[in-house]
Amino acid sequence: MIGEREETKSEIIECFARHVSSGKAEFFTGAGINFVAGEREGIYLTDLDGQRLINCHCNGGVFNLGHRNPRLIAALQRALTKYDIGNHHLLSAPRARLAERLAALSPGDLKRVVFGVSGGEAIDLALKLARAHTHRPGIISALGGYHGHTGLALAAGDEAYRKPFEPLSPGFTQVPFGDLQALEAAMSADTAAVIFETIPATLGIAIPPDDFFAGARHLCDRWGAILIIDEVQTGLGRCGQVWGIDTYGVTPDIIVTAKGLSGGIYPITATLYSDRLDPFLHDNPFIHISTFGGAEVGCFVALEVLDILEEPGFLEHVRAMAALFEAGFASLLEKHPAVLVEARQRGLMMGLKLADPGFGPWMTVAGFQAGLLTIYANNDPSVIQILPPLIIQEDEAQQVLAILDGMLRGLEAAFC
Numbered sequence: 001m002i003g004e005r006e007e008t009k010s011e012i013i014e015c016f017a018r019h020v021s022s023g024k025a026e027f028f029t030g031a032g033i034n035f036v037a038g039e040r041e042g043i044y045l046t047d048l049d050g051q052r053l054i055n056c057h058c059n060g061g062v063f064n065l066g067h068r069n070p071r072l073i074a075a076l077q078r079a080l081t082k083y084d085i086g087n088h089h090l091l092s093a094p095r096a097r098l099a100e101r102l103a104a105l106s107p108g109d110l111k112r113v114v115f116g117v118s119g120g121e122a123i124d125l126a127l128k129l130a131r132a133h134t135h136r137p138g139i140i141s142a143l144g145g146y147h148g149h150t151g152l153a154l155a156a157g158d159e160a161y162r163k164p165f166e167p168l169s170p171g172f173t174q175v176p177f178g179d180l181q182a183l184e185a186a187m188s189a190d191t192a193a194v195i196f197e198t199i200p201a202t203l204g205i206a207i208p209p210d211d212f213f214a215g216a217r218h219l220c221d222r223w224g225a226i227l228i229i230d231e232v233q234t235g236l237g238r239c240g241q242v243w244g245i246d247t248y249g250v251t252p253d254i255i256v257t258a259k260g261l262s263g264g265i266y267p268i269t270a271t272l273y274s275d276r277l278d279p280f281l282h283d284n285p286f287i288h289i290s291t292f293g294g295a296e297v298g299c300f301v302a303l304e305v306l307d308i309l310e311e312p313g314f315l316e317h318v319r320a321m322a323a324l325f326e327a328g329f330a331s332l333l334e335k336h337p338a339v340l341v342e343a344r345q346r347g348l349m350m351g352l353k354l355a356d357p358g359f360g361p362w363m364t365v366a367g368f369q370a371g372l373l374t375i376y377a378n379n380d381p382s383v384i385q386i387l388p389p390l391i392i393q394e395d396e397a398q399q400v401l402a403i404l405d406g407m408l409r410g411l412e413a414a415f416c
């Protein structure tokens with residue numbers, strides 16, 4: 001079994017390069033990052049040689065509740081005494097109960113749920129449903145946005161990821177994120193759906209103007225189009241409310257949730273959709289199939305995730321930690337004006353905009369040395385994404401800020 005024998009890191013890297021991805025191995029080792037994840041607990045991720053990082057990437061929210069959260073492990077263990085994955089064709093108590101809980105947490109009439117395994121799959125279903133419901137082809141998304149690497153999700157995402165696989169599904173148009181005029185100009189009677197992340201992480205934690213989502217809602221209503229909000233990263237407490245879109249006071253027609261629902265323990269995703277969109281799936285209940293979607297043991301983990309999210313004080317804690325980071329970032333901005341230009345934040349969905357696109361990758365590498373996992377935004381490498389576990393405590397948040405301070409000092413010394 002893995003871990004029973006002392007394996008050297010170089011053995012693992014060599015095995016990974018030979019059988020999994022030679023390109024990834026070359027990329028990381030070439031950048032001086034020889035990190036191979038070993039033990040993990042709470043906010044920490046440790047490599048096989050014992051080097052410990054505070055996880056401020058969290059796989060975009062997978063580890064919202066920390067690594068190996070004991071309550072989630074216990075939920076999975078309890079579920080395994082009686083359940084397994086289940087049969088996706090049959091009716092299911094865990095799926096029914098989890099859907100009921102998600103519906104209760106969602107705005108408006110988003111009362112219905114289709115479960116999946118990955119975020120991309122859940123986005124694909126959202127787009128399929130919008131097209132089937134409206135009988136229209138058009139999908140509008142954000143330039144530089146990210147919705148996953150499956151078929152329709154890929155077509156809605158950034159050109160860099162889709163170009164080699166063309167031709168993809170037709171009907172996709174992209175507009176600059178946050179630009180209502182561009183959205184208005186792109187919409188027509190052919191528009192089935194408008195899809196945006198609440199805060200696009202891959203685009204550099206881009207915070208839209210306050211009226212953007214209300215405006216998008218208004219345009220969708222005017223054209224009879226479906227508003228899909230990708231909450232794969234921003235949902236489940238990350239922005240200080242249950243859904244990031246709640247912080248804008250807007251009710252979409254579809255919300256997609258993924259990463260954090262798994263608790264980092266069992267993959268499960270959900271597409272929550274309005275009652276109004278149900279007739280198509282009612283008439284065609286077997287038209288979208290996912291063998292592992294909504295696996296029953298995963299439902300128990302997700303239910304525990306929601307229990308934790310709904311506990312009194314949980315969201316208040318997220319907002320208190322967000323305020324602490326906000327104050328810390330203000331001080332970092334004052335101390336490091338030559339390299340740090342902006343702090344972007346909605347709750348604990350955070351990013352630091354640096355003065356040069358080369359600085360993000362530099363900070364990511366520096367983080368591995370300094371004890372902080374932070375990854376630059378792929379579609380804007382001048383931004384480092386900072387998504388700590390939502391359970392981070394005050395002293396740990398101060399530690400993150402102190403590490404960032406040191407890394408920014410190093411950046412100044414290297415480039416200024």
Ligand SMILES: Cc1ncc(COP(=O)(O)O)c(C=O)c1O
Nearest residue numbers: 118119120146147148197232233
């Ligand atoms: C905003 C967003 N949407 C969708 C996805 C796709 O999720 P998955 O990788 O589970 O397919 C991701 C993954 O990073 C994401 O960040």
